[in-house]
Amino acid sequence: MYLLETEGLSYQFRKEETVLNNIQLQVPEGSIYGFLGPNGAGKTTTLKLVLGLLRKQKGRVRIFGKDLDFDRLSILQQTGSLIESPSLYLHLTARENLLLYQRIYQCNPNRISYVLELTGLSHTGNKRCSSFSLGMNQRLAIAVALLHNPRLLILDEPTNGLDPSGIIEMRELLRSINRNMGITILISSHLLSEIEKLATHTGIINNGSLVFQGTFSQLMQQQQAACSLFYKTSDNLAAQTFLRQRNIVVDMDQDTLILPLLPREEIARINRELMKEGIDLFQVHAPETSLEQTFMNLINQN
C-alpha cells in the first residue's frame, strides 16, 4: 500500500505555462522516498500541493488512504513538514520554540525533551536560535515537525546550504527517524549523491513530469535495458549484413557497430557465428553506466 499517492496532479501558475504535468507519486509506507529533480523542475510545487499549501487545480492526493480534499485536518495531524525555510523564532531558545508549537499542536509536553534529544539539541540550553548554526536550526525545524508524532515527514531540500558535516548529521538523523520510529519520509533534493545515500525509493521529476519512479536498482535496470553494445570487427559491413539477416538491429558509426544490449548467452552465440563466417572480432564493449549518467540521461531527455 502507498502511504502517499497522487493521481494526475497538474498545476499552472500562469495559463500559458504548465509547471506540473500529470504527476503520479507513489510513496510506499516505511520508505525514504527521494524526490529528485533539477532546480525549477516542480518539486516544491508538488510538495505544497500534497500538503494543501497551494490550491489544487487538477488531480487527486491521497495520504494514509484518505483524500486530501475531504480529510485534510486528520491527514495533517499525522504529517510533519518542512517546506522552504523553517518558521522559527530566532530570539527564543530551541526549547522555547518547541513549547510554542507544543501549545499550538496541543500535544504532550513530554514530547519536547524527546524531540530535543532525538535531534541532538538537548544541550543547547539557554542559547538563542539566532546563535545556532544553519545545521542546528534545520535540526530544530525537524524537531518541530516531529513534535506531534507524525507518521509521515515531508521535507523540501532540508540540506540546502548545509556544510558537509551538517549534511551527514541530517542524513543520519533522517535515517534513524525512519528506522527507529517507522516514519515514512518524502524528501526533495536536486542532488543525486545525497538521495542515493539516503533513500530507499526515488521519483525523478524534470520540467514538471515524473520521468522515473521506483528503487535505485530498478533505475539501473531500466538504464541497462536502454544500453548499447559496441563491436569492432575485421569486416563491419559483412557483420552488419549477417546480423540484420538474424533480425538484430545494427547501426554503424564510423568503424564501430552498435547493437542493443543483449543477454550474455546471446552475445556469446553471435560471437561464435561471426567467427564461423570468417569475421574476426577485435573488440566487444558494453560501457558501464553510472547512476549519475543515468540521472543526467533522464533529465536531458526532455
Ligand SMILES: Nc1ncnc2c1ncn2[C@@H]1O[C@H](COP(=O)(O)OP(=O)(O)OP(=O)(O)O)[C@@H](O)[C@H]1O
Ligand atoms: N509563485 C510562483 N509563481 C509563478 N511561478 C512559480 C511560482 N513558484 C514557482 N514557480 C515556477 O514553477 C516552476 C517550478 O518551481 P518549483 O519551485 O516547484 O521547482 P523546484 O523543483 O522546487 O526547484 P528548486 O529546487 O529551485 O526549488 C519553476 O519554473 C518556477 O519558476
